Amino acid sequence: MAVPNLQxxxxxxxLEDAISDIFKVGEIVDIVEVGxxxxxxxxxxxxxxxxxxxxxxxxxxxxxxxDAGTTVAxxxxxxxxxxxxxxxxxxxxxxxxxxxxxxxxxxxxxxxxTMEQAKSWKEIGINQVIYHxxxxxxxxxxxxxxxxxxxxxxxxxxxxxxxVTGGLSVETLSLFKGMDVHTxxxxxxxxxxxxxxxxxxxxxxxxxxxxx
Numbered sequence: 001m002a003v004p005n006l007q008x009x010x011x012x013x014x015l016e017d018a019i020s021d022i023f024k025v026g027e028i029v030d031i032v033e034v035g036x037x038x039x040x041x042x043x044x045x046x047x048x049x050x051x052x053x054x055x056x057x058x059x060x061x062x063x064x065x066x067d068a069g070t071t072v073a074x075x076x077x078x079x080x081x082x083x084x085x086x087x088x089x090x091x092x093x094x095x096x097x098x099x100x101x102x103x104x105x106x107x108x109x110x111x112x113x114t115m116e117q118a119k120s121w122k123e124i125g126i127n128q129v130i131y132h133x134x135x136x137x138x139x140x141x142x143x144x145x146x147x148x149x150x151x152x153x154x155x156x157x158x159x160x161x162x163x164v165t166g167g168l169s170v171e172t173l174s175l176f177k178g179m180d181v182h183t184x185x186x187x188x189x190x191x192x193x194x195x196x197x198x199x200x201x202x203x204x205x206x207x208x209x210x211x212x
Contacts, residue, residue: 001180003211006203007163009062009187011035015042015049021191026054027202029182029190033060034081044079058082064108066090068071069098077101085130088113096124106130106163118158128182130154133166143167144175156180170199170206177210 008029009026012018014112015129018038026032032054037062038046051059060083061076071088073156076084083104086095087112106128107121118129131152153164156179164176164192165185173184 001211004181004207005183006200007031007033007060007165007183007185008200009033009035009165009185010046010050010191011037012189012191013037013041015046018042018046019049021196022053024052024196026042026057028197028200028204031058031060032181033062033185035187036062036064039063044068044075047076047081060106060205062108062129064093065098069094070101073098073101073105075143077106081109083128086144090118092120092124095121095126104128108132113205115154115158118155118160121166122158122160125186127159128161128171130163130165131155132164144172149175149179151211152176152181153179170202173206173210 006029007024010018010022010033022032032050034046044065047061048194051082059081061081062085063072063076065072065084065086066089071207073084083106084098084102085106085108086098088107088109095105105126107126108130109132138160152162152164161182163183163185168184168189190196190199
């Protein structure tokens with residue numbers, strides 16, 4: 001079982017704020033995500049800037065693409081993104097089109113989706129999914145539970161590399177002990193910390209302690 005990656009989500013409203021945060025912790029994390037909010041606010045400029053800062057890092061454009069898969073994927077790749085996300089409600093043709101243009105395509109799981117759909121994504125060559133506790137759900141009092149853990153394990157059993165995200169803290173990492181999680185994604189768990197460098201380091205050290 002491999003040691004999971006640590007991915008930071010830059011869901012900032014401005015590129016300046018995103019750069020300020022990633023400058024502090026970019027060498028600690030494994031993957032840098034240009035988050036959906038930052039993509040909407042700053043677009044190509046954000047992807048290009050993060051790529052220039054970290055030429056060797058995996059850069060993800062969290063577009064949550066629902067349509068125009070070829071065009072969106074080509075655009076983010078030209079700016080320097082390695083991977084891209086599509087929303088689980090996107091059609092299979094949209095997913096297939098996007099997958100042809102990027103190194104890895106990730107399906108973000110929101111709302112109503114089924115394991116049968118997940119099997120169809122695997123059949124068209126998609127290897128990665130993101131199991132998500134949404135920001136809105138967490139603000140409404142939701143939390144990680146047994147149902148979530150069972151679904152994550154089912155996705156792993158289907159052969160996916162599964163990333164998990166949504167309100168993660170150092171303490172919640174232990175919930176996934178013994179599971180072959182590919183990546184833990186956190187945004188405010190690092191960027192909103194009093195000491196982002198310390199927070200990122202604690203995430204990395206805890207991941208290594210559990211899975212190393």
